[in-house]
Amino acid sequence: MNYKLIAVDLDGTLYNDEPAISPATIQALIKAQEMGIRVAISSGRPLPGLFHARDALNLQKYHGMLVSYNGGKVVDTTNHETLYENAIPHELAVEVLKYLGNFPVIPMIDDGNVLYVTDKNAYRVREEALNDSMNCVEVSSLIDCLDFPLIKILTAIEPEKLPDVFKVIGKPYEGILDFVQSADFYIEAVPHGTSKATGLLKVCEKLGIHSDQIIAFGDAKNDLEMIKLAGHGVAMGNACDELKECADEVTLTNNENGIVHTLNHLIFS
Structure with missing residues (x-):
């Protein structure tokens, strides 16, 4: 499969328990972006809560995306365009x-x-x-x-x-x-209907890609729809059982560079 987008949850996935993004994970995701694969941080956090990870992964240079509020707001990091926003009346x-x-x-x-x-x-x-x-x-x-x-x-x-x-x-x-x-x-x-999956679909529309071309990583129940949507859904080793059951792959934990482990055999091999 020619993957074109990597979607990563933040807490318990991209972040280890310190919490921090390991140097190996940063290196792998930047390498993927240099290959032309876009990265989207997909989190329940409000938009400002994604900025540290955005900067660490250099998403603005590589036209990355931020899917915040569990899919309620989607922003292009390069031009700061809001692609989607869904507020409660x-x-x-x-x-x-x-x-x-x-x-x-x-x-x-x-x-x-x-x-x-x-x-x-x-x-x-x-x-x-x-x-x-x-x-x-x-x-x-x-x-x-x-x-x-x-x-x-x-x-x-x-x-x-x-x-x-x-x-x-x-x-x-x-x-x-x-x-x-x-x-x-x-x-x-x-x-109703808001999820990380709906946010990622807005990203797909913007980039002109199919959901089958997504690799998605998550660990919690609010990642379920995203993992099901992706062409290759990955549950972290520390993920909840519901996520592991529906994922295409269960990788190593967030403390064991699980993202790196999967990318090594999926796109770098």
Whole structure:
């Protein structure tokens, strides 16, 4: 297969547990780009949370793509063109933010630059702001400060509580919003049908390539659609069981240069 796009999830995939991108992984992905293969970082993170990896992989030089917010926003790194953006309607966002008060979750929203929360010291808030390179602003009400397009609503929850909450939290909004688990402690709400796969399809349209020409790497449940879409879907060795079951290949873990291992036999051999 003549692969033309490598799509990589960020946390638990491109990043090892430090978290950092290993020199070997950087070298391999730059080598692939020098061969003419595009790279797309595909993550649940807001756009600024992808910039460190973008710069490390030199994506702006090689016309790479950023698929952020679990596919809710797609940007061309070279000309900064927004190829796609899908926001939650304002009235619906307000309704959902009220609804989340019924659950033991910590909602967080962002405008692409600032992360808004009602308690800076709440569970996972400081980590999220740091990981996404955003300023964290504490407000009395998320609803009152919502004067911008909201692409997703992120909620943090203690891992032991997540399974039971995840079973029920999205039921009133089936067919309207998708509630997805992006980590052991995150549940995210996005417009129905939004996924990393839909974001990558926008990339395919822009580049004039077929989904069969994608190699995709992931580790979590929010990577399922992307792995199924790709011509060669790869689950990291540390991936969840659901992803391993549907992947074309299970590679080494994110701490063992799993991306490099696969690219060596798939495109460099």
